[in-house]
Amino acid sequence: MPTPLLLSPTTLRGLTLPNRVVVSPMCQYSARDGIANDWHFAHLAQFAIGRTGLIFTEAAAVDRAGRITHGDLGVWSDEQIAPLRRITDFVKSQGCVPAIQLAHAGRKASMQRPWHGNGPMDDSDRARGEQPWQVVAPSAVPVGEGWLVPHELTLAEIEQLKVQWRAGARRAIAAGFEVAEVHGAHGYLIHAFLSPLSNKRTDAYGGDFAGRIRLALEISAIVRAEWPADRPVFFRVSSSDGIEGGWTADETVELARALRGVGIDVIDCSSGGIAGSATAARIKRTPGFQVPFAERVRREADIRTMAVGLILDGEQAERILQSCQADLVAIGRQALFDPHWTLHAAAALHAEGGFEQWPVQYGWWLDRRRNVLDEQDAERAVYRAASVAR
Numbered sequence: 001m002p003t004p005l006l007l008s009p010t011t012l013r014g015l016t017l018p019n020r021v022v023v024s025p026m027c028q029y030s031a032r033d034g035i036a037n038d039w040h041f042a043h044l045a046q047f048a049i050g051r052t053g054l055i056f057t058e059a060a061a062v063d064r065a066g067r068i069t070h071g072d073l074g075v076w077s078d079e080q081i082a083p084l085r086r087i088t089d090f091v092k093s094q095g096c097v098p099a100i101q102l103a104h105a106g107r108k109a110s111m112q113r114p115w116h117g118n119g120p121m122d123d124s125d126r127a128r129g130e131q132p133w134q135v136v137a138p139s140a141v142p143v144g145e146g147w148l149v150p151h152e153l154t155l156a157e158i159e160q161l162k163v164q165w166r167a168g169a170r171r172a173i174a175a176g177f178e179v180a181e182v183h184g185a186h187g188y189l190i191h192a193f194l195s196p197l198s199n200k201r202t203d204a205y206g207g208d209f210a211g212r213i214r215l216a217l218e219i220s221a222i223v224r225a226e227w228p229a230d231r232p233v234f235f236r237v238s239s240s241d242g243i244e245g246g247w248t249a250d251e252t253v254e255l256a257r258a259l260r261g262v263g264i265d266v267i268d269c270s271s272g273g274i275a276g277s278a279t280a281a282r283i284k285r286t287p288g289f290q291v292p293f294a295e296r297v298r299r300e301a302d303i304r305t306m307a308v309g310l311i312l313d314g315e316q317a318e319r320i321l322q323s324c325q326a327d328l329v330a331i332g333r334q335a336l337f338d339p340h341w342t343l344h345a346a347a348a349l350h351a352e353g354g355f356e357q358w359p360v361q362y363g364w365w366l367d368r369r370r371n372v373l374d375e376q377d378a379e380r381a382v383y384r385a386a387s388v389a390r
């Protein structure tokens with residue numbers, strides 16, 4: 001039986017991923033001053049034990065003010081490098097590839113952790129000792145009623161932002177990451193520039209399509225220039241706002257073409273989030289609901305894509321790859337449910353009969369247990385046959 005695509009290596013620039021499974025970026029809201037701790041280590045290490053090809057950190061803020069919550073990771077300071085290095089070293093030791101999502105939350109910064117309310121910070125957060133801060137955006141348009149009114153970035157401040165993205169990319173390289181992703185989705189800063197719902201500027205960074213995508217292209221070009229030439233850079237896009245007058249899937253295709261032009265290697269196709277939650281929105285979804293975006297961008301912009309969103313099992317993931325809808329599949333919540341998702345998918349796809357792919361510390365025992373179970377099963381079968389005969 002041929003190896004399933006899902007479990008086959010793939011090469012991006014000079015980097016070979018051992019398989020096509022990706023752990024999607026997932027904020028843990030558990031850092032202090034943006035510094036990774038034992039939680040982040042354990043959280044990401046479990047996916048390496050589970051043999052996920054490419055493992056993304058959560059959104060790491062390039063500026064303190066660009067955190068979504070007080071608990072976000074960051075790359076705005078050199079002291080954040082070493083704890084991240086501990087994670088990348090371990091991920092690599094397991095034959096997996098560490099990736100970082102670089103981000104700025106824009107007008108969706110200064111939020112409550114999901115379990116504290118998932119809205120703009122309020123008195124309950126102040127009572128916990130966590131103060132809100134001034135948020136920034138292309139225009140002074142809040143996410144919605146009751147949200148902080150953002151400060152409209154001046155041209156000088158936009159220049160300063162670019163410096164922060166460049167420095168963040170440099171720290172990510174120093175921390176040992178092999179892949180960087182520019183977070184351009186979910187209503188955060190870059191997405192807020194893309195969408196006409198949040199970008200009301202009349203200068204070079206607003207107005208028509210070329211103006212609204214300018215910052216996305218400039219930041220992507222900066223990260224690309226910093227990142228080693230033989231290592232890939234991804235861009236996560238909200239493929240559609242899903243709101244009248246908002247960012248559209250047609251524009252995503254156009255943006256993807258332009259991003260390819262500045263050297264972006266993979267478009268990570270998410271959606272939503274401009275006027276509220278993306279993933280936490282209480283909207284009924286069907287498995288693979290965002291896959292059509294990845295398929296369309298791949299076909300029409302001639303660039304590799306990553307599909308994400310309710311990809312639940314190996315067979316579904318394999319179908320997505322086999323039907324050329326995407327080049328990589330990202331798993332989010334299902335990886336929280338099953339950190340060994342890749343190994344279980346491999347078993348389900350019958351790629352390998354034993355536990356050879358598992359870390360030896362687990363595989364040796366599981367293989368032995370299987371033999372024991374097999375013998376017992378054989379004994380039981382003999383016993384059952386004997387009972388029936390009697």
Ligand SMILES: Cc1cc2nc3c(=O)[nH]c(=O)nc-3n(C[C@H](O)[C@H](O)[C@H](O)COP(=O)(O)O)c2cc1C
Nearest residue numbers: 024025026027058059279308309310311331332333
């Ligand atoms: C706990 C959690 C944290 C998340 N944090 C991020 C993040 O930091 N950056 C991002 O782009 N998406 C984030 N997402 C969205 C996921 O990357 C993914 O796109 C989404 O969960 C859909 O995939 P799924 O259905 O497999 O979970 C987060 C999702 C979850 C569940």
